[in-house]
Amino acid sequence: MIPAIDPNVDYKALVRQAYNACAETYDASRKTEPGIEMQALLDRLSDGDAVLDVGCGAGVPIAKSLAARYRVTGVDISPEMIRQAQQNVPNGDFMCGDIMTATFPPSSFDAVVAFYSIFHLPRAEHPDLFRRVQRWLKPGGYLLCTLSHYSEEGYTEDDFFGETMYWSNYSLREYAEILNEAGFMLLETNSTGSGYEETSEEVSEDHPLVLAQKH
Template sequence: MDTTDPKDIVRRGYDAVAARYDEAYGGDTKYRPWLDELRRLLPPGGTVLDLGCGSGVPVARTLSDAGHPVTGVDISEVQIRRARERVPGAEFHRADVTDVAFEAGSFDAVVCFYALIHLPSAEQPPLLGRVARWLRPGGRFVATTGHHAWTGVEEDWLGGGVPMWWSHTDAAGYREWITRAGLTVEREEYVPEGDTGHALFRARKPVSP
């Protein structure tokens, strides 16, 4: 085990503070407006991919309960185990999100909340390209990204005694990456968090004429 590998830092961090993370960020109540909006936009029974699904709460649970088949992917074994217990109707995979593969046009929506920013920056544009291929024409992509460019470590994340690692460009960079991937950015907003914040992007795969 390479404890200097950023992805290993992320995996071990979420393994260690899985329950604490849900408590700190609101559990079932987090992302409520974002998910309510997505539910209104999805077709009945529309399929959803949740990249960085964590414990399955609230994204997989909310959308699965609404009748949408959900596939979740997360690097943390502890989080995936919790997700399978909490959302037995969804399908979960313990994997690096940059390693998974799906057929083109598999999903009506791809959600990625606070997960893209845990990947090395160089790996993020290729993943966005794959996301675009996985979406059906007209499919939705909803994701949080960095707002300011930064790469670094917090040594005692959430007071859990473990480090956590992030890497992200700024909002303009993400707008360019998402567009270059073949998606149309429909809305972008700033999501404050403490003395900093993130960008929230809502994008769509164009429908071919």
């Protein structure tokens, strides 16, 4: 783990480059079917609802699973990931870009999901991201996202599928405050694995999984 807080470094470009380079390997690793961690959200949605997948990657397994019942829009910073998502989930709508510059009309979505993606944004942007998501959600809409237990301003590791990757996050306690200030009510806090396990029961890492509702 190497500290990564240099204001002159474009860490988003590093994330884009890393995912472009490891897209096929990463896609092959993310075959775990969504388990009970998704059920709390699915129980609250209706067929045909609109769902935004933030950091959708190659669309597997989250967007693909959701697209069987819902209208799915996916956004990812990696062009190669988006290319694969379009192949893996032909009935989804995918766009490449920085979620912080994406534009959607207010009340566009019934739910927003973000698995293993928010921590690739500099954490100074996280409060604004949640405010943007809150605007995009319909009244009473839901956010389901993986966060972090610990506070790290920014760091890189050079062994992410052979590439250097960047992470930045607040602690779970801080996220609870940020979400509340952004207009969300916390409904459930559970945990999930890394997403690389063969099944949802084989957890090698522990990521907080938060379900929140727009006030």
